Amino acid sequence: MTETTVTKKSKNPKAPKLFPDELIDQLLAQVQNRNAESVLGESGLAGQLKKQLAERMLAAELTHHLESEAEQGSAGNHRNGTSRKTVLTPNGELTLDIPRDRQATFEPQLVGKYQRRLAGFDDHVISMYARGMSVREIQAHLLELYGLEVLPDLISTVTDEVLAEVEQWQQRPLEAMYPIVYFDALRLKIRDEGTVRNKAVYLALGIRADGRKEVLGLWIEQTEGAKFWLKVFNELKNRGLHDILIAVVDGLRGFPEAIEAVFPAAQIQTCIVHLIRNSLNLASWKDRKPLATALRPIYQAASAEAAAAALEAFAQSEWGRKFPTVPAMWQRQWEQVIPFFAYPHEVRRIVYTTNAIESMHMQLRKIVKNRGHFPSDEAASKLLYLALRNIEKDWKMPPITWRQAVNQFAILFGERFTAAIS
Incomplete structure (x- = not known):
């Protein structure tokens, strides 16, 4: 019996070699004590190679510059030595x-005349900042890993360059219609006029007609109310948003009056997830699981009538009597809970899902939790925007149930929905 060897093709085929092995061997032959630092370190072979390649490119740039001047009839310019620069x-x-060059007309492109940071350095700093590292932590990290002594002001300057990007993002055009938009708040401590205050960062997370998620914007405000929400909704409308089918909120003050003024056809739906969480927050840890089980018949009811009966039954039950503030809280928000029961199962799953807003907030809280407070609204906006930019990179696919929900949205909302997907 003969053995057969099966050779599997690699899923990641090797990239073609840029340099021949002979050249690599010649370079390595010049290294006496071969170790990671002497070969790959900045003071070793790789660092020297990077330096020489850059200087050769700069020399070629100057040659091209002098030749171009000569072709255009500008004679008399020559090389004039070098100047040392650390980037x-x-x-x-x-x-x-x-x-x-002698006439000082040469403007290098690889490293600009006033450039002190090569491409990639700023991205590296911004990447660390986006993961929640403070300016001081970034400074210590650069010193420990790369031996770079960087002033905090330089790091702040690099991250401040993001503010223009934040402003552009906050003003970008939006879709004309979003089937669902979640509105929620994140509480932060921010210095304002010399005093650290508790401020809310309001976020709008939209579900597009194709099921993909998109953060529509963020707004920082100390107090909420109809006037604030009117400003937010008018801003969204000016950016091209003309219709919201379902607005999911968590009892935000002044919200219903403002959205009715700007998006009168929008259905306001209390966030069931938040209502459940707020209910469980009233109980001790050992009571939370059985309390959650007791609440389930309410939000899983087949109709508004069945849900009202389940709420009444809960209020009279052992858990309702033990935590009377829970059924009272549900009853206060019942008008905004009722629309949920008119939706078919497929739409309920999309509206109810905890993945949309909860996972986003969990990631944001993880990033900001080590911050005592932010020095300004701009500093908070900068970090949250960078964090959201990283989070959105993972939002490539719609929910698994979106395909089934599309038909139900079309039945429920007619042309308001179908016009956006045609």
Whole structure:
């Protein structure tokens, strides 16, 4: 019996070699004590190679510049030695000898005349900031890993460059219609006029007609009310949003009056997830699981009438009598709970899902939890925007049940929905 060897094709085929092995061997032959630092470190072979490649490119740039001047009839310009310059890279400092010309008309492109940071350094700093590291932590990280002594002001300057991007993002055009928009708040401590205050960051998370999620914007405000929400809704409308089918909220003050003024056809739905969570917060840890089980017949009821009966039964039950504030809380918000029971199962699952808003808030809280407070609204906006940008990278697919929900949205909302997907 003969053995047969099966060779599987690699899913990740090797990239073609950029340099021949002979050249690599010649370079390695110049390294006496071969170790990771002497070969790959900034002071080793890789660092020297990076320096020489950059200087060769700069020399070629100057050659091209002088030849172009000569072709255009500008004679008399020549090379004029070099000037030493140290720039910051994602892997540490890099000292380069920058070529000069006698008439000082040469403007290098690889490393600009006033450039002190190479491409990649800023992205590296912003990436650390987006993961919740403070300016001081980034400073310590750069010093420990790369030996870079970077002033806090430089790190702040790099991250402040994001503010223009935040403003552009906050003003970008939106879809004309979103089937569902979740409105919720995150509480932060922010310094304002010399005093650290508790402020709310209001977030709008939209579900597009194709089922994908999109953060529509963020707004920082100390107090909420109809006037604030009117400003938010008018801003959304000015950015191209003309219709919201279902607005999911958690008892935000002034919200119903404001949305009715700008988006009168929107159905306001109390966030069932928040209502359940707020109910459980009134109980001790050992009581939370049985209390959650006792509440389930209410929000899983087949109709509004059945849900009202289940709420009444809960109020008279052992758990309702033990926690009377729970049924009272549900009854106060009942008018905004009722629309939920008119939706078919497929739409309920989309509206109810905890993944949309809860996972986003959990990730944001994880990033901001180590911050004592933010020095300004802009600093908070900057970090939250960068965090949201990272979170949105994972939002590539709609919910699994979206395909089934589309037909139900079309039946429930007619042309308001179908016009957006046609």
